[in-house]
Amino acid sequence: MAEVKKKIINKLAVLQVLACLMKNPLLCNRAEFHLTLDDFAEQFHRILFGAISNLATSGLKTISYLDIDQYLAQYPMQYKVFTDNRGVEYVIKALEIAEEKNFQYYYNTLKKTTLLNKLAESGFDIKELYDETVVDPIKTSEIQERFDSLSIEQIIALYETKFIQVKDDFAKNRGIVQAKCSEGLRETKERFKETPEVGLPLTMVKLTTLYRGQRLKKLYLESSAQGVGKSRRMAAESAHLAVPKIFDTERNAWRTTNLHESVLYISTELELEEVQTMWLAYVSGVPEHKILNGIYGPGEEQRVDKAVELLEQANLYFVQISNYDMDDIESLIRKYYQIEHVNYVYYDYLSTTIKIMSEGASKSKISNLREDQILLMFTTRLKDLCNELGIFIWSATQLSGDWKNAKEADQQLLRGAKSISDKIDIGSIMLPVRESDKQIIESYIAKGFQLEPTHVIHVYKVRRGQYNNIKVYIYFDRSTCRAVECFVTDNNGNLLTIEDTSVEVVLDKTFEEKYGFAF
Numbered sequence: 179m180a181e182v183k184k185k186i187i188n189k190l191a192v193l194q195v196l197a198c199l200m201k202n203p204l205l206c207n208r209a210e211f212h213l214t215l216d217d218f219a220e221q222f223h224r225i226l227f228g229a230i231s232n233l234a235t236s237g238l239k240t241i242s243y244l245d246i247d248q249y250l251a252q253y254p255m256q257y258k259v260f261t262d263n264r265g266v267e268y269v270i271k272a273l274e275i276a277e278e279k280n281f282q283y284y285y286n287t288l289k290k291t292t293l294l295n296k297l298a299e300s301g302f303d304i305k306e307l308y309d310e311t312v313v314d315p316i317k318t319s320e321i322q323e324r325f326d327s328l329s330i331e332q333i334i335a336l337y338e339t340k341f342i343q344v345k346d347d348f349a350k351n352r353g354i355v356q357a358k359c360s361e362g363l364r365e366t367k368e369r370f371k372e373t374p375e376v377g378l379p380l381t382m383v384k385l386t387t388l389y390r391g392q393r394l395k396k397l398y399l400e401s402s403a404q405g406v407g408k409s410r411r412m413a414a415e416s417a418h419l420a421v422p423k424i425f426d427t428e429r430n431a432w433r434t435t436n437l438h439e440s441v442l443y444i445s446t447e448l449e450l451e452e453v454q455t456m457w458l459a460y461v462s463g464v465p466e467h468k469i470l471n472g473i474y475g476p477g478e479e480q481r482v483d484k485a486v487e488l489l490e491q492a493n494l495y496f497v498q499i500s501n502y503d504m505d506d507i508e509s510l511i512r513k514y515y516q517i518e519h520v521n522y523v524y525y526d527y528l529s530t531t532i533k534i535m536s537e538g539a540s541k542s543k544i545s546n547l548r549e550d551q552i553l554l555m556f557t558t559r560l561k562d563l564c565n566e567l568g569i570f571i572w573s574a575t576q577l578s579g580d581w582k583n584a585k586e587a588d589q590q591l592l593r594g595a596k597s598i599s600d601k602i603d604i605g606s607i608m609l610p611v612r613e614s615d616k617q618i619i620e621s622y623i624a625k626g627f628q629l630e631p632t633h634v635i636h637v638y639k640v641r642r643g644q645y646n647n648i649k650v651y652i653y654f655d656r657s658t659c660r661a662v663e664c665f666v667t668d669n670n671g672n673l674l675t676i677e678d679t680s681v682e683v684v685l686d687k688t689f690e691e692k693y694g695f696a697f
């Protein structure tokens with residue numbers, strides 16, 4: 179049997195409260211004084227309080243011992259308890275002792291005692307406010323003094339704080355980080371001197387500078403209109419991280435990058451073969467249409483064969499999924515993170531499905547959720563995954579229909595939910611060169627820039643970046659998925675000097691032993 183805890187009883191407080199209620203029954207109806215049977219631990223006191231409450235309700239202005247005696251005489255069981263405890267004598271003595279002006283004090287004391295009993299019943303340790311095992315009078319006085327000094331609200335806050343501390347230790351919330359502002363500050367400052375906040379390189383060196391590379395725990399979004407090339411950009415960036423060697427068409431030689439990351443490409447539309455030929459084209463530098471036609475120029479088929487060999491050795495994984503919800507995408511990412519140690523994910527692309535809409539309504543308990551609300555929930559889930567698993571995710575969205583005429587290409591163009599830009603770390607939009615770009619391009623070609631841009635990457639958000647709201651003019655060869663930066667301007671077309679960032683990557687020494695060849 180469970181141990182029955184002995185209740186704390188402050189008999190003086192009980193006597194004073196009951197007597198004051200008899201002297202002024204109106205106190206029973208005052209909103210600020212709320213007494214219940216639970217405030218009286220002994221049956222005798224509970225019976226007495228019940229009698230007083232009922233007599234007060236009947237309209238008596240004062241209650242005497244005779245009123246109590248006559249009322250309880252109607253109830254034999256209760257009356258016996260009353261008489262066994264010499265109830266009349268108790269009431270007479272209580273009325274002599276009690277001072278109505280002290281009611282507030284004794285009421286508070288009684289309620290605090292009730293609170294301690296409730297806490298003890300719930301398993302809380304109340305010894306710092308009441309400990310009957312203490313025999314040292316000085317210690318007893320200190321405990322009593324502390325109890326007297328605390329209000330009911332302060333006692334509740336004291337135990338709430340204890341529970342919060344336990345909860346923090348045993349029920350960690352993945353979405354909460356708590357710290358003092360200076361925690362680890364000096365170490366952080368010194369760490370940046372040794373290892374700057376830069377992730378693995380992108381396919382373009384100036385974008386690597388602007389984005390600080392592809393950083394873990396970050397969510398990048400590069401949107402574009404249908405058919406512009408967002409899937410090809412993802413194919414290039416994913417192969418760039420997974421394959422440690424690509425063919426340099428300018429030098430006509432294979433160039434080692436030492437990048438050999440585990441990468442996952444999630445497609446919602448393209449089939450495996452469609453992405454495979456993009457990967458082959460990027461790695462080999464041979465246009466995709468030649469691979470699809472099976473007709474090669476001198477040396478090109480050998481380059482493609484080498485690219486096949488490199489991709490066979492790469493930890494580059496592909497998943498195609500059509501009818502999916504947020505849980506499906508999260509499960510896929512977790513699976514490849516845990517089993518294949520994938521740290522870099524390319525998800526092509528953020529959109530809604532009937533299954534996602536149904537899941538959103540089910541989880542939020544709200545029917546008829548708008549598309550923008552669903553996409554915001556989806557983006558939040560992806561960002562939370564980045565933080566929890568310490569991974570990098572690159573995704574995209576389609577654009578709204580008025581992108582051709584928009585003066586500025588920013589989050590306002592994102593189809594369905596411009597609010598998702600709040601959750602991302604990098605936000606950009608890739609557009610083909612528009613009429614508004616042609617004058618800027620002509621002026622820079624006149625200054626000596628030889629490669630004419632085909633596309634513009636409009637960078638509207640860089641969290642922790644030096645630049646924002648800028649345009650990166652690129653030459654994008656869709657046939658090889660390769661892009662070359664031409665120049666960078668601000669939104670007004672003014673040239674910006676952006677340094678190239680080259681990230682040195684050291685290949686794992688066990689690579690040659692593991693895969694049987696070196697680069």
